[in-house]
Amino acid sequence: MTAAPVRRTRTTAGRRAPAVLLVPAAVAAAVALLPIGYLLLRTAEAGGPAIWDTLWRDRTLWLVLRSLGLAAAVTAAAVTVGVALAWLTTRTDLPGRGAWSVVAALPLAVPSFVAAYAWVSVVPEVSGFLGTWLVLTMSTYPYVFLPVAAALRRVDPALEEVSRSLGRGPWQTHLTVTARQVRPAVAAGALLVALYALSDFGTPSLLRYDVFTRVIHTSYQASFDRTPAAVLSLVLVAVTVAITVAESRSRGRAEHARVGGGSARALRTVRLGRGKPLALLVTGGVAAVALGYPAAVLGYWVSRGSSAGVEWERLLPAGVSTLWVALLGALAATALAVPVGIIAARFPRGGGRFIEHATYAGHALPGIVVALALVFFGARYAQPIYQRTPLLVLAYTVLFMPAAIGSVRAAVAQSPRSMGEIARSLGRSPLGVLRDVTLPLAGPGIAAGFALVMLTVMKELPATLLLRPTGMDTLATRLWTETGVGAYAAAAPYAVALVLLAAVPTFVLSRVQASLVSDDAATRVVEETGGET
Template sequence: MIVALVAAIPLVFVAGYAVSVGWDQAWQLIVRPRVGELLRNTVELTAACMAACALLGTAAAWLVERTDLPGRRVWHVLLTAPLAVPAFVTAFGWISITGDVEGVSGALLVVTLAYYPLVYLPVAAALRGLDPALEETAHSLGLGPWRTFIRVVVPQLRPAVLGGSLLVGIHLLAEFGALQMLRFPTFTTAIYDQYRSSYDADSATMLAGVLVVLCAALLAAELRLRGQRRYARVGGGTPRATRPLRLGLFTAPALVVVAGVVVLGLGVPLGSLVYWLAAGTSTVFPLGTLALTAGTTIGLALLGALLTTACALPVAWLSVRHRGRLSSLAERSTYVGNALPGIVVALALITVSVRLVQPVYQTTGLLLAAYVIMFLPRATVSVRAAIAQVPPVLDDVAHSLGARGAATVGRVILPLIAPGVGAGAALVFLAAATELTATLLLSPTGTHTLATQFWSSVRDVDYGAAAPYAGLMVLIAAPATYLLTIASGRSDT
């Protein structure tokens, strides 16, 4: 509940602000034509991106894990690699080489290529963990490959697909850098413009309130679709690999599709960075500044990942092992902060720190608190999925053998959920290493990260100067991305 209360600080801030300005004025600020346009853009892009990522991520995971696609291990790594490239760097890669990426279609292309791995990874892990006997039984009962996939495999993938799609949706609700660079107006970009341009706090906070409502609707829909089914089972099933489906004549088209996704999602942004590093007339390499900002970025991201994952563990445990209204409320509340723009989270923490705990204002601890609030869902989804796969009966067996409390957790539970915990920590590290708006407002005086230095150069349309910082962000994020491929398991060649 302490974690839930901390995560709810931005929500309380928005609600309190609405009360302070009065309901009549708040209503007038919301019911405007501009708000309707932003609502349409935000909902349209979020729904389309979630559907596209679910389809693309599930299809790619199935090709890699369940077919004889040549080079599956290599494709697994390459399909995960876009997580190492921040969405605003992907947008930078596209807009710096072409001006045709615009409107809802351009924004949908960029954010889908940036976020589909959030669905691909959990679905690939789920496919790898399924007992082959389930499908063999379906075949023995007369079901063909496609009917078996629809009736047996897809229901088992529901938690992974819904969890990954939820991450995509709530992350997109708060996306700022990529959409600002693509000039596609959503609530997040409008809130940033209101705060930084006209200093219209009333309008900006009311727009944030609409985002909270959208997030709540998204969480309710995911909870409804998830249902109350349990997916844990005792044992790992028959210890043998699933027989891959032979693609035959479809091998070449499948390779073209997978290669196309990799080229568009990874090749274009990395190719653009290489171009600006090599040919940019304003490209410089200030080694001292690069080393200092890289060290600061890594340190903050590591601390943020450890603290956020530690906070996610009790929330995920309660939501799985002790289901109820209170535990569901605690889990759902951790998602709200991620749907709010970083600037709203930052301003909420500034207000609380100045009025209640002034000594923490402009400290690293306050910035880490913002990371926890914004990135808890990344850790919670991964940890929750791992705990859901551990049968509760194992606790009873451990207790019957004399292991109690911490001994059961350390010797039975943690080894089984370690891959999920590692995946969650890696996801938080990736997010914290590339966070922009909250870091701009909350970092102590004189503290700069790679993301803030990159944004400063891009804002001045100085692509050559921005490229080294973007390149370092990718290099720092690459090991964490590779750890995600290990945590989700290795694909067979």
């Protein structure tokens, strides 16, 4: 079969994003920047002296250092654990590595504040930096493990064989060939971990470690003057933007894509030999701390509270509400994330880069700040949805859209750029390329982003506390209420139900990530568009 003639076109990097992508992406950026607009308004109303007084306090610098130190420590530890587990479960002869792959992803189903509750309810002395660092690390390393494991499975073994044939040893090949191919996945996972550590509220609050989120929340609750909290929140936004810019530059222009399934040869399996017991100790130890201990504590408190019975009339409605708002939040966030993710992968210059960074800005805001900004917006400009589900869904979209953007961007970046150019040369319109080429290639990433957002919404706490419709409870809010008064046994059923519900999107997410390995969408798109590569 003769390939259809291909008309010479400009590269995608030199073109502007089509309006069919740019308009919804601009809407996504506007939605994400809405809370920041509120912060700017509140800050401007206070005047310059009040702003400078807050910025130049010793406490502000202290909070910056503590928050950045915690985020850096958690990110470094999560990257170390996530990359190590990904390598052990994909590239070695670790016994039961398929089962360990599932176990390594399951901590995503355990909300960080549930893990913190498990520690503080049994060992109250576990508090401060070390306790917060441990809980956040064990809760966030799957954000690195899942994309890195998928990237390692997609590595073309032919490249490693060429490197070895040129005289490079195993470690040199790993550093110069394999590591370069998985670097974008590591950077994307590290970015999510850093943003999570900066914006988490439940864990530092339960473990009594003052960071931006805890202090901002306290300031909002303790005073009618919102200026200090608004100024601190803007500082947190600036830190977030700096982190996303650094991640974008570390990603650089690296683009690792191949057409179809690549080489048919299996990946080279590393023999652990005498290191096998140590590898099992590492994987088992991580599973014990991240899953075993919280499960044992929950079982203990459930057994302690079984004599009083389960409040089914509260538990069941809370579970249904949790599932409903999680579905709505995931749909809204993913719908807006798709155009942003495609633009970030295909049109990263100029406006595309600004839109991507703008959508990440809201992700690091504490949920309480986003919620109060939307209360202000709803009370003044959107009264029909004030104290209703749509406003809560809007908050979820602002907070968790970046999780879906990262998945979409990674899936599109791994697909060959030439696919869209071939389709355009064959007469397809920009909308036709999006429908028939880009979206099918991004399908696994879209599904992964949807599952990740749904999972994260289930675990969200501060925004839900403030924006939930009157009379509605979720599992997270009921758990927080019972824990706040020291009723650990009464809180346990809500924690168990939340973990069980969250396990469903976690399983879907792990399966979708695995499908990225063997997906042959690129080959199907080439055949359907009539081109050959």
